[in-house]
Amino acid sequence: MAIDINKVLLLGGGPTSIGHENELDAAAFERLIALRKTGAQIIYVDDNPFSVTSEEIQPANVYVQQVNFKNVVNIIEKEQPDAIMATTGGLNAMQIAWQLSESGVLSANNVTLLGIKPADLRKVIDNQKLRDLLTEISEKVIASKIVADDSEAMDFVREVGFPVIVKPISASHDTSRFICNNTDELEDALDVSFKRTYIKRCSIEQSIVGYKEIEMVGVRDTNGNKMLITGLEDMDPIGIHSGDSIIFAPTQTLINEEYQALRTATFRIMDALNVTGTCHVQFAQSRTDSNYFVTKVSPFFTRNTLLAAKATGYPLTYVSSFLELGYTFTEIKLPTKYSKYLPFMEPTMDHVLVRIPLWPFRDINDVDQHLNTLMKSVGSTIGIGRTVEEAIIKSMHSSQFSPRDILPSVSKVDDDDVINQLIHPLASRILILMEALRRGFSVDELSELTRIDRFYFYKLNQLLRAQDYVINNPMSPHSVQVGHKYGFGDGMLAELWNVNISEITRMNRNTKQPVTYKEIEPSAGEFIEATNIFTAAMNLKMKVNHFPAKQP
Incomplete structure (x- = not known):
């Protein structure tokens, strides 16, 4: 039965930062559209200067303030909402909701927490309670412990052995996780983590790196x-x-x-x-x-x-x-x-989506660019296609990798550095994976070095084969079809063959391969919807045979 609500407080996600992107504001905006249909008055708090949601609410109902415990308490006492929605505000908003419940603010002001009951939210926020709950329902959890000092951490390591992962218990530093393979790394990780945690506690857990x-x-x-x-x-x-x-x-x-x-x-x-x-x-x-x-x-x-x-x-x-x-x-x-x-x-x-992260390393050169448990990306691009290969190319086409090249080359990297980057990946790892395939590394070798499933290497190898076929068969209608099947756009084909893009467009018309737009909707074409979400594709009316080349 629906809850009768006249006024609801919606917590925003705050400004964009690493690990904390503007998707939360988009979600809050969609939530606003839904809540308006209930007739409820919406109070919104957020300090995101680019918030679309705040622009769609009456200014008198918007609080441009940092989303923290003190500010939210003041708003509750002033506005007296019937309910609070924190789920589109990310971990920070859920942490605040937990604090509001634990401090008695919600009960004192008769405010209902929507989405999850306070007692159940505590099981999520409190790592040990969550572990107990998962164990109770027979779900496997990693050996873990909350520690207050270095001595307790070392006792845990003696029980489970290295490697272990250390992370601070802090809503504002959720992305900080440190893999420790020895005592020196453990001491460094604990030193950083204890400085970042607001209750002087850290979580240390058994590592399952490679899963x-x-x-x-x-x-x-x-x-x-x-x-x-x-x-x-x-x-x-x-x-x-x-x-x-x-x-x-x-x-x-x-x-x-x-x-x-x-x-x-x-x-x-x-x-x-x-x-x-x-x-x-x-x-x-x-x-x-x-x-x-x-x-x-x-x-x-x-x-x-x-x-x-x-x-x-x-x-x-x-x-x-x-x-x-x-x-x-x-x-x-x-x-x-x-x-x-x-x-x-x-x-x-009926399609595949691929998301490739974006990193700030072009603007920040003096940081460690190795990828690990500490998140460093500041955004991402997505590609959508009928196949994994097509989706990968489309995502790469929009990423930091050169959009004018089919598959950007890192051929100048020497063999030793290639092997090192396979084991200790950098942001350009997908290019290194392709370069390793070009240099004759076997799929089994690459999977063993990187712990990446063999499936993805077969897909990347298909892209390399497609590129070679297109290069070696310039201006061929079949090459155009092969390129389109694997996600190569007309501009990319024109760049490879050093011709004007109008030549490729003419070939498309002659072979009746117009650009079409496939709808992204949840029924895989079973129903005719109008979601207004599309991805560009080529209308391949002819069956594209596999290009003649040997498997690796």
């Missing part, structure tokens, strides 16, 4: 009905922060049994936490068997929650807003552009 990182995004209503939006797979293994990894949606290398096990685990966790709305769960999946660990539970909007929504075209923020208000899936009416789609239909994808 696959899989992410699941689900939604749940008050009746316990659940649905998976999609699964996401990081190309890079655990040990590289998800924000710095190339991510694929849907998952690419899981067998069905593994996928279903993680889907079931996600639902079990959502039930245990009584979540209404969205929940993002991250897993470490073994590469050799079906074992997995739960690594993180986020019953709020995250960067990758919103990536899942973008990948599928599912109106996740809109639906989640009503779910948090107490509506069930069957009671939610989607916007008219989803003419036949129903909120309780699990999305189906």
Whole structure:
């Protein structure tokens, strides 16, 4: 049954920073559209100078202030809202919601926390309580301990051995995770972490570096009905922060049994936490068997929650807003552009999305550019295609890598440096992976060195083969078709063949291959929708045969 709310306080995500991007503001804007349909008055607090959401609310109802405990308390006491929505404000907003509950501010002012009950939120914020809950529902967790000093940390290491991961317990430094392989690295990590934590506690856990990182995004209503939006797979293994990894949606290398096990685990966790709305769960999946660990539970909007929504075209923020208000899936009416789609239909994808991070290293030269558990990217690009290869090329085309080259070359890097970067990756790692394939490294060798699944090397090798075929067969209609199939745009083909792009356009007309736009919607073409979200593609009416070349 829906909650009767006349005034709701919406917490913003704050200004953009590393690990804290403007997707949260986009989610808050979509939430605003949904909440307006309820007739409730919306009070918004945020200090994001570029917030679109704040511009769409009456100025008298907008507080341009830092989203912190003190400011939110003052707003609650002044405005007296019926409820507070914190899930689109990220981890910081959820931390504040927990503090409001623990301090008695919510109960004293009769404010309802939407999305998750305060008692269940505490299980998420308190690492030990979350571990106890996961153990209670038979979900595997990594050996971990909260420590107050170096001595307690060393006692833990003596029990589990190196490597271990150290991270401060701090909402504002969620991305700081340090892999420690020896005592010296542990001492350095503890020194930094204790300075960053606001309660002088650090979490230290057993390392599972090398496992696959899989992410699941689900939604749940008050009746316990659940649905998976999609699964996401990081190309890079655990040990590289998800924000710095190339991510694929849907998952690419899981067998069905593994996928279903993680889907079931996600639902079990959502039930245990009584979540209404969205929940993002991250897993470490073994590469050799079906074992997995739960690594993180986020019953709020995250960067990758919103990536899942973008990948599928599912109106996740809109639906989640009503779910948090107490509506069930069957009671939610989607916007008219989803003419036949129903909120309780699990999305189906007929395309692949790839996200490639962007880094600030061109402007900040004197920092360590190695990728590890500390997030360093400041944004990302996405590519969407019918195949993994097409999506990769489209994403690279928009990234920091030269947009005028098919596959930018790093051929001047010597062999020793290539091997070093395979083991200790930099931001340009996808180029190094391709260069290693060019130099004859086998797929098995590369997978062993990088802990990246063989599947991705076969896909990257297909791109190299496609490039070679296009280069060696200039101005051929079949080469154009091959290029289009693998995501090479007309400008890229023209650059390779050193001709004017009008020549490629003419060839497209002659072979009746016009540019078309594929709709991103959650039914994979089952229904005719009007989501207004499209990706460019070539209309390949002729079957493109594989180019004649040997497999590696």
